[in-house]
Amino acid sequence: MPMKTTINHEKSSLHPNRVEMAIPVKPALNGAYVADYCENPTAEGNEGLVPLIPPQPHETNAARHTPPLRAPSAIAPASSKRFPVVLVSVIALLAIGAGAYYFFGSKHETTAAAPATPPPVQATVQTVAPQQVRIWNEFSGRLQAVDYAQIRPEVSGRITEVRFEDGQTVNAGDILFVIDPRPYEDAVAKAKARVASAKASIEFTKAEQKRAEILIRANAIAQRDFDQSASSDRVAVSNLDEAEAALKQASLDLEHAYVKAPISGRASRAEITVGNVVQSGPSAPVLTSIASRDGIYADFEVDEQTYLETIRNAASGNAQERLIPVQLILAGDKDHVYDGTIWSFDNRIDVASGTIRARAKFANTDAALLPGMFVTVKLASSRERSAVLIPERAIGSDQSKKFVYVVDSGNKATYREIQLGKSIREQRVIESGLLAGDRVVVDGVQHVRPGSLVQPTEITPAIVPVKITSVESAR
Structure with missing residues (x-):
C-alpha cells in the first residue's frame, strides 16, 4: 500500500518561503533511517526534493546541523511521473503475452501431442492355399557317358594313316587309324600256303590209308605199317587245323592293322599321329577315345x-x-x-x-x-503331398529367423515367424507358421511394419506343376 505523506506547513527559519513536509522514513537493517524524497508543489523556490533524515543519537551536533542534500529538480520530477505509466505498460505487455501463449502455445502443444495417422501401405497379398506338390532334393553329381571306349593298338607297327578329324562324330566300324599292314598281309599269305600244304598232305595220307586197309585185309602188310598209315592221316588233319588257325590269326592281325571305332559317338583327338610306331599289349598307348552321345x-x-x-x-x-x-x-x-x-x-x-x-x-x-x-x-519324392507354398520374395529374415507379414481382417499387418521347407521354382514350402486362408504380404514387405495399416491388392497364387515337362524346363 502507498504510504501517506503528512505536510507540515511551518516555515523554515532558514528559508521563509519553503514549506517543509514531514515524510515517513523507512528503517534500515542497522537501525538507521532512510528518507524518501518528496516534491512540494505549492512552495515557491522549492527546486527539488528534500531528504528529511531525523537526527541519530550517535551523530554529532556538527553533523546534525549539516544542511541536507538536494536532488536535481530536472531529473526527479520526470522519473516520478513516468513510473506509473511504465508499470502499467509492463503489466499490459505481460497480459498480452500470457493471452497469446494461452491461445497459440497450448494449441501447438496439443497438435504436437497428437500426430496425424500415417496413410495405409500399398502392398500385394496372397491368400494361402494348400497345393499338391512333389518334394525335390538336390545333390551334386558328375556326368558319365553311357558308352565310352579308349582305343589302343592291338598290333604293333608304324601308323601310316589317321582317317578322322579331332572331335568328329564316328560310327561303329569306321576306320580311325591304319598301322602298316604289309607285314600282316605277308603273314596271311604264309598262313594260307600252310593251309594249302596241310590239305595236300591230308589227301596223300587218306589215299595211303585206303591202300593200307586193302593190304591189311589181304595180310600183305604188317599191322605196324597199317597203324603208321593211320597215324600219318591223323597228323595231316591236325596240321590242317593248325594251318587254318594260323591263317585266322594272321587275318585277324591284318584286320587289327586297320583300327576301327568299336562304338558310335564323338571321337577325341588323335593322341598318336602318322609316322609313330606303336606297340600292342598291356602297356599299349591310347590312340583316341570315343564317348556315346x-x-x-x-x-x-x-x-x-x-x-x-x-x-x-x-x-x-x-x-x-x-x-x-x-x-x-x-x-x-x-x-x-x-x-x-x-x-x-x-x-x-x-x-x-x-x-x-x-x-x-x-x-x-x-x-x-x-x-x-x-x-x-x-x-x-515318389509321391505327391499337400503343402503350403508362398513366393520366396514374401519371406523376410530376422537374424536366424524367417518371417512373413500376415494381414488380418482389419487390414493390419502382423509379424509371423515361419519354418521353411524345400524350394520349388521360386516358391517355398512352409512347414509351420501359416494356415490355409492366411493373407501374406508378397510385394512391399520392406515398407510394412508390425501393426501397419495395409491397403492390400490380392494376387492369385502361382500353381506349381507336379510333373515338369521338357518344354517347361527349357523356358
Whole structure:
C-alpha cells in the first residue's frame, strides 16, 4: 500500500518561503533511517526534493546541523511521473503475452501431442492355399557317358594313316587309324600256303590209308605199317587245323592293322599321329577315345534318409525305381533343366559316408551334356503331398529367423515367424507358421511394419506343376 505523506506547513527559519513536509522514513537493517524524497508543489523556490533524515543519537551536533542534500529538480520530477505509466505498460505487455501463449502455445502443444495417422501401405497379398506338390532334393553329381571306349593298338607297327578329324562324330566300324599292314598281309599269305600244304598232305595220307586197309585185309602188310598209315592221316588233319588257325590269326592281325571305332559317338583327338610306331599289349598307348552321345548318366550320392523317403512308397524293383523323376541342372545354366529318371541304386549303403550310390539317365539329344561335367541333380519324392507354398520374395529374415507379414481382417499387418521347407521354382514350402486362408504380404514387405495399416491388392497364387515337362524346363 502507498504510504501517506503528512505536510507540515511551518516555515523554515532558514528559508521563509519553503514549506517543509514531514515524510515517513523507512528503517534500515542497522537501525538507521532512510528518507524518501518528496516534491512540494505549492512552495515557491522549492527546486527539488528534500531528504528529511531525523537526527541519530550517535551523530554529532556538527553533523546534525549539516544542511541536507538536494536532488536535481530536472531529473526527479520526470522519473516520478513516468513510473506509473511504465508499470502499467509492463503489466499490459505481460497480459498480452500470457493471452497469446494461452491461445497459440497450448494449441501447438496439443497438435504436437497428437500426430496425424500415417496413410495405409500399398502392398500385394496372397491368400494361402494348400497345393499338391512333389518334394525335390538336390545333390551334386558328375556326368558319365553311357558308352565310352579308349582305343589302343592291338598290333604293333608304324601308323601310316589317321582317317578322322579331332572331335568328329564316328560310327561303329569306321576306320580311325591304319598301322602298316604289309607285314600282316605277308603273314596271311604264309598262313594260307600252310593251309594249302596241310590239305595236300591230308589227301596223300587218306589215299595211303585206303591202300593200307586193302593190304591189311589181304595180310600183305604188317599191322605196324597199317597203324603208321593211320597215324600219318591223323597228323595231316591236325596240321590242317593248325594251318587254318594260323591263317585266322594272321587275318585277324591284318584286320587289327586297320583300327576301327568299336562304338558310335564323338571321337577325341588323335593322341598318336602318322609316322609313330606303336606297340600292342598291356602297356599299349591310347590312340583316341570315343564317348556315346545318345544318352548320358549322372552319378551322385544320396543320403540314407532321402533314399528311404524316395523309395518308401515305390514298389521294389529296378523297373519301379526308373519311374522316379529326376532333374539335371548345369552349373551356370540354371534356366535349362533336363528331365530324366533314376536308372539304378547301388546294392548297399556306404557305412563311412552313410550314402548310397545312385545313377540317373538323361537323353542327350542336343549333345550339350558332356562326360565329366559337374551338375546339380534334383531327386523327386515318389509321391505327391499337400503343402503350403508362398513366393520366396514374401519371406523376410530376422537374424536366424524367417518371417512373413500376415494381414488380418482389419487390414493390419502382423509379424509371423515361419519354418521353411524345400524350394520349388521360386516358391517355398512352409512347414509351420501359416494356415490355409492366411493373407501374406508378397510385394512391399520392406515398407510394412508390425501393426501397419495395409491397403492390400490380392494376387492369385502361382500353381506349381507336379510333373515338369521338357518344354517347361527349357523356358
